[in-house]
Amino acid sequence: MKLFRYIPFIFTLCVYAQETATISGFVRDEATGEPLSYANVFIKDSNIGGITNLDGYYVLTRVPADSGEIVVSIIGFAMVTQEFEIEASQNLRLDFRLQQTVLEGQAVDVFGEAQKMRQLVEPSRISLDLRTLQSAPAFIEPDLFRTVQLLPGVQTLNDFSSALYVRGSTPDQNLIMLDGITVYNPYHLGGIFSTFNTDAIKEADFHAGGFPARYGGRMGAILNVINREGNTEEIEGHANISLISSKVLLEGPLPKYKGLKGSWMIAGRRTYFDQFFNALVALFDGPSDFKFPYYFYDYQMKVNVDLSQDHRLTYSRFYGDDILDFSFPSQTYEIYDIISDYYEESKESFSINWPWGNHTNSLTWRWLISPQLVARTFVANSRYRFHFDMDFMYEGNWSMGNETGSYMDRFTFDFYDVVDDKTLETELSWHGLNNHQLMGGLQVKQVDYDLGMEFEYENLDTIIYAKPLEMKDQTVETSIFLQDKWDITPKLAVQVGARVMDYSLHDDLYLDPRFGLKYLLQQDLSLKFTLGRYHQFLTIANPEDETLRIIDFWLGIPADRAAPWADHAILGVEYLSADNWFFRAETYYKHFENLLTLNQGEQIIENDDQVTITPFNEFYDTRAYAYGLEFLFKKTAGRTRGWVGYTYAKTMKHIQKHGWYFPLYDRTHTLNIVGDIPISLRNNVHFSIAVQASSGQPFTPPIGRYHHWQAYHDPFMPDWDGYENFLVGRKNSERLPFYFRLDVGLKQKKSIFGIPYERYLQLINITNHVNPLTYQYRAKENRLTGETLGLERAAVPMFPFFFTAGYRIEL
Amino acid sequence: MRFVLISLLGFIFYGCLSFAPELEWEDVTSDHDPVLNVFGLLSADSILTSFVRVNRTLDMEEAADSLIRDTIGDAVFIYYISRFLIRDAEVIVSNGVNEYIFEYNDYSFGQNGSLSEVYLYQGDDLYPQPGETWTLNVTTPGGLSVTGETIVPPLPQIFSEELPDTFQLDQTMEITWQSMADNYQIMNVGNYLGYFGYDDYYGDESRCGFWQENIIKPEEESWTYRRDICDESNKSYDEEWDEDLLLLNLMSMDNNYFDYFIKFGEDAEFTSTTLGEGGSGRSFGIEGGIGVFGSVAIDRHWIPMIP
Structure with a gap:
């Protein structure tokens, strides 16, 4: 709370307003009412202009008292021109609604790529729109994270994981936000899918590094997913039936009430293999107690209410869970021995109930205090939890002659982790100073962590209860930030900012300075440079060598551990050609300190009077560095779209136990090619392709065998023996074979009875290339002599060739 | 129904096998020179x-x-x-x-x-x-x-003169020794008839019962020893038992x-x-x-x- 003393400073900066004429307003899509970000707004025959922000809001200041024409344009929409007349000191509100200019069979890019490139100072940023997400061939269904994995700088752990390893950072170092709310475990099915339903996504902004002071609390990357606001004009919907799940999206305007306007959107998804399986069993075998044990679902909704021209409330909600539910109904057994007259009736049951997932809620209040000053206040709650609950019960009665008895054994095991994040945030944007865009804000984030394990054994006369693991913590992270983008000259712009953070478990105040520079070498060719420091106050306590991960164990940085931090330095050039080819080359260096790596061998510690299982809080101090070079060629608009990305990267980590080593996700060379090509305009057929090729990941090789000596110290006499062990090379010193995957997709739009639909076919790994997840080993033995020879190994393959197909219906 | 299900699963399994790459076993080689x-x-x-x-x-x-x-x-x-x-x-x-x-x-x-x-x-x-x-x-x-x-x-040295003459089963006992400036020591305590009668010792990991171990850092001088009852239900008393010895072993290294x-x-x-x-x-x-x-x-x- 030390930070509150700085708040007046921010407000002092913001209350000052220029006494000049100002034109401001929103730019929206005529058909849906969705805000159009990065639209170009300028006054004809003048040098006064600007672009819309993510809310579609623009401000033009220092407008001379006169009449003129204001022009609004963005690729894919018809340009709008409107005459205006303005007096000195007047604030004129002009909202625009632009009509799409979609030609027959020609998709267009609704994002102002050129405007964005001209406007933004920060490098390593890319936006993915719905069309991009849906155009790349997908594993079963389009997925945001799978698409992001195809961008330069992003590495993957394996085919089964959609987690993002960005420029040497691990997934826990990425800030994943849905409408501004932190999502802690954004995966379904152990990481195979991300939790975000692509149908509901309007835009996803991905910062691979060097992000400005506005964002904090993580030291890797930022993925800000923005959901659609909902159609303000009419109710419409989409349904999508794929191999494993169905998705539905509905959106529309709010009923008009006392002048209030607004929109809503709700989207849901559920896997249905369990229902399909259960129905099949019921159809052929009648009612059955056995149910298919797994499914996942998610739904998200958003409601916007315009209370007045200057006030808007937005409620956003996301619920997503994976459910594993093994419930074996109780079985009853009876035995009777006629000779001894012994009768026994017993019953046993077993169940596992394991839900895990995220629930988020947020309420945002946007207030246009003045045309130049916009406040955004945000209160949110994000909860991630898993709860593994196992229950075994065995009970019965017996009788023999006149004697009777009963027995009962019950064992329950609970393992849970709950992360409960409550955030209050206020952000002010001020456009009052010419050539400056000033932003400041305050964020208070309280996170409750509850990680625990419980056992209970019960019989008829005894109850044994143990709670060997209980890690409860509450942390409060308070931060303020201030940043200014200053267009010093038409060619040179800088973005300077700082974020100051207070972490309740530490005494120190943390300062993260950020600096960005953009120099326009020529029209649409810019040089960008960024430096910044990034602190983080939470971590996950999963073993770093885990190849398949279902759940994350989140922990606040303990009081006795220094806060991890990273420095980013990025240098790059960007160029956008007239025919919408975007080229970016970037080199980066990242340095990490105070990282925590779980001691994978440490399971039990012995205190003075009790043994405690502490698998999640024994860490090695870790440092790391990463550097690389990336190239991106992206076709941003037009019928054919896609990109070619190449990454050269090196990441090294250091712990005392192993020295410097490559982490499991390090891949030296990565080449990704993504394309979406219309092959028949008349029949609306699209062909898509994704090529992924990369160096193999590191692994620790066995190089020999030896005897490891072991001591037994006891009160009689110490004793020793040796056992055979593998002699291994340095940690992760060898590489798996080259990774290659070619996926293709075909998509056709058609209609039946006037209802448009789309059918698609996706072919995954069509060359059936064996991409090893790891190696499995087996001992070799001389079958004649029985002598133990060396070892053999075989690759454990990831995705083989397979295909998926589905339908998408527009209602 | 089972036939249909098994057939369905078999079909899927066969499909996966047909497409799945074959596992090729290869010898693991290395250029390690024995030492x-x-x-x-x-x-x-x-x-x-x-x-x-x-x-x-x-x-x-x-x-x-x-x-x-x-x-x-x-x-x-x-x-x-x-x-x-x-x-x-x-x-x-x-x-x-x-x-x-x-x-x-x-x-x-x-x-x-x-x-x-x-x-x-x-x-x-x-x-x-x-x-x-x-x-x-x-x-x-x-x-x-x-x-x-x-x-x-x-050479390690237990200060035996400061130990009690007898050890009562449930008592605590202060054990002292000659501390060392630079060397670690390890103290192991246990009963002589540990494995046979009067004990509730369950292996190296749990260190329950009389068998206790203490790794002694340089400069450390004492340790309070007690029998550690991990589970009351296993605290057994052998009626036949009437004599045992508590062994103390202090090793410097x-x-x-x-x-x-x-x-x-x-x-x-x-x-x-x-x-x-x-x-x-x-x-x-x-x-x-x-x-x-x-x-x-x-x-x-x-x-x-x-x-």
Whole structure:
């Protein structure tokens, strides 16, 4: 709370307003009412202009008292021109609604790529729109994270994981936000899918590094997913039936009430293999107690209410869970021995109930205090939890002659982790100073962590209860930030900012300075440079060598551990050609300190009077560095779209136990090619392709065998023996074979009875290339002599060739 | 229905198999050059014997054992011998003044007979003294060699005069000893009839009952000992029992021994679900190979136990 003393400073900066004429307003899509970000707004025959922000809001200041024409344009929409007349000191509100200019069979890019490139100072940023997400061939269904994995700088752990390893950072170092709310475990099915339903996504902004002071609390990357606001004009919907799940999206305007306007959107998804399986069993075998044990679902909704021209409330909600539910109904057994007259009736049951997932809620209040000053206040709650609950019960009665008895054994095991994040945030944007865009804000984030394990054994006369693991913590992270983008000259712009953070478990105040520079070498060719420091106050306590991960164990940085931090330095050039080819080359260096790596061998510690299982809080101090070079060629608009990305990267980590080593996700060379090509305009057929090729990941090789000596110290006499062990090379010193995957997709739009639909076919790994997840080993033995020879190994393959197909219906 | 389900699953399984790449097994090879893997222990204790075990590492292609067929008279004996073990090495331990030649013995050694086939000194004039620097030289006919060095730790001393005359089962007991400036010690306490009667000891990991262990850092001087009842339901009293002894064993060690067996002894260096456990072949007090050359000294005491 030390930070509150700085708040007046921010407000002092913001209350000052220029006494000049100002034109401001929103730019929206005529058909849906969705805000159009990065639209170009300028006054004809003048040098006064600007672009819309993510809310579609623009401000033009220092407008001379006169009449003129204001022009609004963005690729894919018809340009709008409107005459205006303005007096000195007047604030004129002009909202625009632009009509799409979609030609027959020609998709267009609704994002102002050129405007964005001209406007933004920060490098390593890319936006993915719905069309991009849906155009790349997908594993079963389009997925945001799978698409992001195809961008330069992003590495993957394996085919089964959609987690993002960005420029040497691990997934826990990425800030994943849905409408501004932190999502802690954004995966379904152990990481195979991300939790975000692509149908509901309007835009996803991905910062691979060097992000400005506005964002904090993580030291890797930022993925800000923005959901659609909902159609303000009419109710419409989409349904999508794929191999494993169905998705539905509905959106529309709010009923008009006392002048209030607004929109809503709700989207849901559920896997249905369990229902399909259960129905099949019921159809052929009648009612059955056995149910298919797994499914996942998610739904998200958003409601916007315009209370007045200057006030808007937005409620956003996301619920997503994976459910594993093994419930074996109780079985009853009876035995009777006629000779001894012994009768026994017993019953046993077993169940596992394991839900895990995220629930988020947020309420945002946007207030246009003045045309130049916009406040955004945000209160949110994000909860991630898993709860593994196992229950075994065995009970019965017996009788023999006149004697009777009963027995009962019950064992329950609970393992849970709950992360409960409550955030209050206020952000002010001020456009009052010419050539400056000033932003400041305050964020208070309280996170409750509850990680625990419980056992209970019960019989008829005894109850044994143990709670060997209980890690409860509450942390409060308070931060303020201030940043200014200053267009010093038409060619040179800088973005300077700082974020100051207070972490309740530490005494120190943390300062993260950020600096960005953009120099326009020529029209649409810019040089960008960024430096910044990034602190983080939470971590996950999963073993770093885990190849398949279902759940994350989140922990606040303990009081006795220094806060991890990273420095980013990025240098790059960007160029956008007239025919919408975007080229970016970037080199980066990242340095990490105070990282925590779980001691994978440490399971039990012995205190003075009790043994405690502490698998999640024994860490090695870790440092790391990463550097690389990336190239991106992206076709941003037009019928054919896609990109070619190449990454050269090196990441090294250091712990005392192993020295410097490559982490499991390090891949030296990565080449990704993504394309979406219309092959028949008349029949609306699209062909898509994704090529992924990369160096193999590191692994620790066995190089020999030896005897490891072991001591037994006891009160009689110490004793020793040796056992055979593998002699291994340095940690992760060898590489798996080259990774290659070619996926293709075909998509056709058609209609039946006037209802448009789309059918698609996706072919995954069509060359059936064996991409090893790891190696499995087996001992070799001389079958004649029985002598133990060396070892053999075989690759454990990831995705083989397979295909998926589905339908998408527009209602 | 089951037929339909099995058929469906079979179809899916067959489909996956048809598409799944075939597993191709290949030999794991390495360019590892075998080195000596030695465990040498120099004892300043009158009961514990000094010994050296000489092994070598194997590369990935080499067999771990050899089939031996011996014919003695009409009898044929078939057995395997380890290829790790080196039986014809020259092992010399020296204190800089005298050299002691250790010779290979194939009988079991150790309380539990677990460490066999070690090199022992056959004379009776090997008396390592605290603070002395001793060296080890091992050479094999195959050309492998290692050297080692250890500094014999101070003799540990339990302050037995401060211990009670008897130990009552549920009492606590303060144990004190001569602290050491630079060396770690390990104290092991347990009852003599531990495995047979009056005890609730359940193995090395849990350390319940009378059997307790304390790793003593330099400068530490005392420890409060008590029987640790982990589970009341298992706190058994053998009615037949009427006599037992509480044994106290205090062992001092040099840094090589501490590093190998205590500091890194419990920490699995490498674990893999597909390969198993492994290690990089650490060496402490050994040059030219892997393993450990350490030295220890022991003090013992016993106390009668009363119910």
